[in-house]
Amino acid sequence: MSEVKYIELVRWSYSGIKKVRGYFSKFPHSVIYFRRMRNYYLVYTLDWDARDPVLTEADREDMQILINEELGHISAYNKRKSRRI
Numbered sequence: 699m700s701e702v703k704y705i706e707l708v709r710w711s712y713s714g715i716k717k718v719r720g721y722f723s724k725f726p727h728s729v730i731y732f733r734r735m736r737n738y739y740l741v742y743t744l745d746w747d748a749r750d751p752v753l754t755e756a757d758r759e760d761m762q763i764l765i766n767e768e769l770g771h772i773s774a775y776n777k778r779k780s781r782r783i
Contacts, residue, residue, distance in 0.1 A: 705757060707764040717742070720765050724757065725750040732765050737774035739765050 706723040713719045716734040727747035732739040741758050766775040 705760045705764065707761075707768055710765060710768060718765060718769070720761060722761055722764075725753070730761060732762070736778075738771045738778060739769065739775075 704724065708721045708723055708726075710718055710720045713731060718732045718734075718739055720730045720732060722730065725747075728750045729745040730741060731743045731745070733742035740762055744753070746753075762775065763772070766772045
């Protein structure tokens with residue numbers, strides 16, 4: 699069940715072992731790199747461009763959800779230890 703997001707995943711590509719590059723509509727000039735941790739992907743580093751808005755924690759969470767949905771890892775992402783209460 700997906701929520702409507704104001705950030706859209708424009709495209710993605712593999713960037714080496716356990717790494718993925720993501721390109722998002724809200725940050726058209728920047729590249730966000732994700733790294734696989736266990737069975738899901740998290741934001742690892744950024745190739746940031748000053749023309750893009752500041753990245754917030756909510757933006758980071760939305761991007762992680764989008765990339766994990768796209769790659770079929772959303773169930774593992776939702777079950778990660780940091781989400782447990």
